[in-house]
Amino acid sequence: MRFAFTEEQLAFRDAVRDLLARECPPSVVRDAWTNSSGRTDKVWSRLAEMGVLGAALELRDIDVVLVLEETGYAAVPEPVVEHAVVATPLLADPGSARAGEITVVTAFEGQGPVVYADSADTVVMGSEAGVVVLEDFDVAPIATSVDGSRRLGEVTGSGARVADADAFHRAFDRGALGTAAQLIGLTRRMLDMTVAYVIERQQFGAPVGSFQAVKHHLADARIALEFARPLVYRAAWSMSEGESESPVHVSMAKASAGDAALLTAGKALQCHGAIGYSFEYDLHLFMKRAWALAATWGDAAWHRARVGRAIL
Amino acid sequence: MDLTFTPAEDAFRAESRAWLEANVPHGLRSGDTRDGFAAHLEWERALHEARFAVVSWPDEYGGRGATPMEWLIFEEEYYRAGGPQRVTQNGIFLLAPTVFEFGTKEQQDRILPRMAAAEDLWCQGWSEPNAGSDLAAIQSKAVRDEASGGWRLSGQKTWTTRGAFCTHLFGLFRSDPEAERHRGLTYFLVPLDAPGVTVRGFGRLDGDEGFAEVFLDDVFVPDADVLGAVHEGWGVAMVTTSSERGLTLRSPGRFTATAARLIDLWRERADPDEARLRDAVTRASIDAEAYRWQTFLTVTRMTAGEQLGPESSLTKVFWSDLDVRMHETALELLGVDAERDDTGWMKGYQFALSGPIYAGTNEIQRNLIAERVLGLPRR
Numbered sequence: 001m002r003f004a005f006t007e008e009q010l011a012f013r014d015a016v017r018d019l020l021a022r023e024c025p026p027s028v029v030r031d032a033w034t035n036s037s038g039r040t041d042k043v044w045s046r047l048a049e050m051g052v053l054g055a056a057l058e059l060r061d062i063d064v065v066l067v068l069e070e071t072g073y074a075a076v077p078e079p080v081v082e083h084a085v086v087a088t089p090l091l092a093d094p095g096s097a098r099a100g101e102i103t104v105v106t107a108f109e110g111q112g113p114v115v116y117a118d119s120a121d122t123v124v125m126g127s128e129a130g131v132v133v134l135e136d137f138d139v140a141p142i143a144t145s146v147d148g149s150r151r152l153g154e155v156t157g158s159g160a161r162v163a164d165a166d167a168f169h170r171a172f173d174r175g176a177l178g179t180a181a182q183l184i185g186l187t188r189r190m191l192d193m194t195v196a197y198v199i200e201r202q203q204f205g206a207p208v209g210s211f212q213a214v215k216h217h218l219a220d221a222r223i224a225l226e227f228a229r230p231l232v233y234r235a236a237w238s239m240s241e242g243e244s245e246s247p248v249h250v251s252m253a254k255a256s257a258g259d260a261a262l263l264t265a266g267k268a269l270q271c272h273g274a275i276g277y278s279f280e281y282d283l284h285l286f287m288k289r290a291w292a293l294a295a296t297w298g299d300a301a302w303h304r305a306r307v308g309r310a311i312l
Numbered sequence: 313m314d315l316t317f318t319p320a321e322d323a324f325r326a327e328s329r330a331w332l333e334a335n336v337p338h339g340l341r342s343g344d345t346r347d348g349f350a351a352h353l354e355w356e357r358a359l360h361e362a363r364f365a366v367v368s369w370p371d372e373y374g375g376r377g378a379t380p381m382e383w384l385i386f387e388e389e390y391y392r393a394g395g396p397q398r399v400t401q402n403g404i405f406l407l408a409p410t411v412f413e414f415g416t417k418e419q420q421d422r423i424l425p426r427m428a429a430a431e432d433l434w435c436q437g438w439s440e441p442n443a444g445s446d447l448a449a450i451q452s453k454a455v456r457d458e459a460s461g462g463w464r465l466s467g468q469k470t471w472t473t474r475g476a477f478c479t480h481l482f483g484l485f486r487s488d489p490e491a492e493r494h495r496g497l498t499y500f501l502v503p504l505d506a507p508g509v510t511v512r513g514f515g516r517l518d519g520d521e522g523f524a525e526v527f528l529d530d531v532f533v534p535d536a537d538v539l540g541a542v543h544e545g546w547g548v549a550m551v552t553t554s555s556e557r558g559l560t561l562r563s564p565g566r567f568t569a570t571a572a573r574l575i576d577l578w579r580e581r582a583d584p585d586e587a588r589l590r591d592a593v594t595r596a597s598i599d600a601e602a603y604r605w606q607t608f609l610t611v612t613r614m615t616a617g618e619q620l621g622p623e624s625s626l627t628k629v630f631w632s633d634l635d636v637r638m639h640e641t642a643l644e645l646l647g648v649d650a651e652r653d654d655t656g657w658m659k660g661y662q663f664a665l666s667g668p669i670y671a672g673t674n675e676i677q678r679n680l681i682a683e684r685v686l687g688l689p690r691r
Binding site: 209 | 678
């Protein structure tokens with residue numbers, strides 16, 4: 001038993017972390033809220049160049065989980081999980097998806113509305129009946145997401161069945177796991193932002209972060225992160241190894257990561273006070289992504305119910 | 313990363329499981345009563361004879377040189393088999409790591425084998441009436457006795473777990489009255505039958521006589537029983553307290569075993585359509601798993617040579633809150649039977665309630681997390 005990442009895995013994470021720090025600061029995320037696609041100009045092609053979009057074709061879940069965590073940390077406004085982790089491995093010819101020339105999104109049972117459908121070239125539709133790849137499809141915008149970059153739509157169309165129900169279940173778990181990793185990244189981001197803020201911000205003649213009530217809020221968020229993270233990494237390992245219990249491990253991870261992110265969002269807002277409540281301040285970009293991701297690919301209650309069916 | 317156990321680890325698990333299943337006693341009285349304590353000692357001596365009392369220690373002191381991972385495996389098997397809480401735990405899990413790190417070879421040779429064999433029984437002398445979580449407020453004094461080559465200890469220790477049944481005490485005393493708070497403290501080892509020691513047992517919340525007050529009146533302790541450097545006791549004690557909050561005392565095996573018992577109770581008692589309790593039981597199991605995997609992560613870091621520090625505060629808040637939550641859920645499942653004393657759950661609940669209080673209250677731990685893990689300013 002050795003629960004540690006390899007040098008290669010950490011180097012891949014660091015490279016993506018550096019890229020996103022440069023190319024995807026909060027101003028870029030904010031721009032995506034108001035542009036036509038909800039996406040960015042450059043980040044998609046940069047991620048493709050770095051091999052992130054094709055990673056699931058060559059690498060195992062455990063090799064990409066840290067990278068996905070970083071895409072959460074940056075709140076990348078791109079369908080990274082849907083395209084790179086879930087859909088691309090299901091395509092017969094994934095070449096152009098790997099190169100980022102096309103965007104593939106997923107319309108999966110249990111996932112909720114289709115994210116970024118209106119900028120997608122291909123849709124992979126999954127259900128108990130199996131997996132279908134749609135090339136001709138219509139998109140009806142159905143609602144705006146709480147996260148302004150996530151364009152939600154409903155997809156109709158037809159196509160060829162490419163995989164069976166087992167493949168659908170595995171792909172769904174990969175989506176839930178990828179989202180759990182992003183939620184861990186978001187939790188870290190909100191905590192980092194809040195720690196920096198409460199050290200800086202003075203009230204009553206002292207930094208806000210010196211007050212015990214504030215300390216306890218942030219300690220609770222840090223504890224939630226500390227104990228959700230290993231479940232996400234364990235689930236990634238379990239998926240990589242094809243363990244029969246991996247769906248239960250994924251559900252434990254998604255439920256815990258979602259809970260940690262929601263708790264941290266609440267604590268972060270409270271500790272920021274009114275500035276965190278302003279639209280001009282960046283915290284809401286990360287909070288809203290956390291709310292959206294906690295709800296999608298099965299929320300915590302859904303995943304706990306799945307764990308419950310397995311263990312009770 | 314390799315989250316499977318090695319063949320050696322699997323073999324060690326199998327050996328531990330077989331022995332424990334055949335030997336773990338059931339139905340012992342609480343180890344926090346005098347009769348119960350005696351029965352527990354008999355069990356722990358059997359454990360020692362099978363060389364399972366201190367598996368992670370070197371062979372020469374009664375262990376078998378197990379890796380930290382093997383130690384965790386042993387603990388999982390111990391609680392899985394229904395093994396009782398160790399009444400020697402304060403010596404084995406709190407004092408011993410400190411003796412390994414700070415003790416002289418003479419101290420190690422003298423103290424550790426007798427501790428492993430449950431011949432010397434150690435209790436912790438930290439708390440005082442005015443120094444609980446604020447450990448630096450310790451007032452018990454150590455006065456130098458140059459002529460006799462040692463120290464004279466005076467003062468009062470309290471809330472000393474199983475103090476009335478133990479033979480020795482380890483604790484901090486103020487050796488330099490001029491120094492500020494956590495400076496000027498020295499770590500002493502004190503036999504409880506030394507002249508000038510008076511021990512008075514008193515009851516805990518659950519009624520067991522698990523606590524003691526220890527009064528020291530001019531008790532002589534030779535230099536050989538100072539652990540670590542004079543006046544440097546705070547740094548020595550910090551090794552003990554991080555063990556207490558973290559890994560060595562609170563093995564995940566205890567909580568995964570409680571979660572498993574909770575699931576059994578659910579199967580016996582629950583209305584399967586009752587969603588809230590179903591969710592609570594599931595949540596408890598997930599949290600116990602989270603604790604287990606977080607520990608594996610920590611052990612991997614330790615094995616790679618990393619020093620662990622303030623992270624133990626994260627662990628302490630998590631396991632103690634989890635333990636309370638699991639027992640609360642069990643009492644809800646029991647319904648009208650929750651008040652009965654023969655199910656074990658009410659007793660366990662009262663014990664769990666001590667978790668957020670001892671070893672530095674959870675409020676203190678949250679301050680430490682904020683200051684030492686997150687880097688927030690002190691007031």
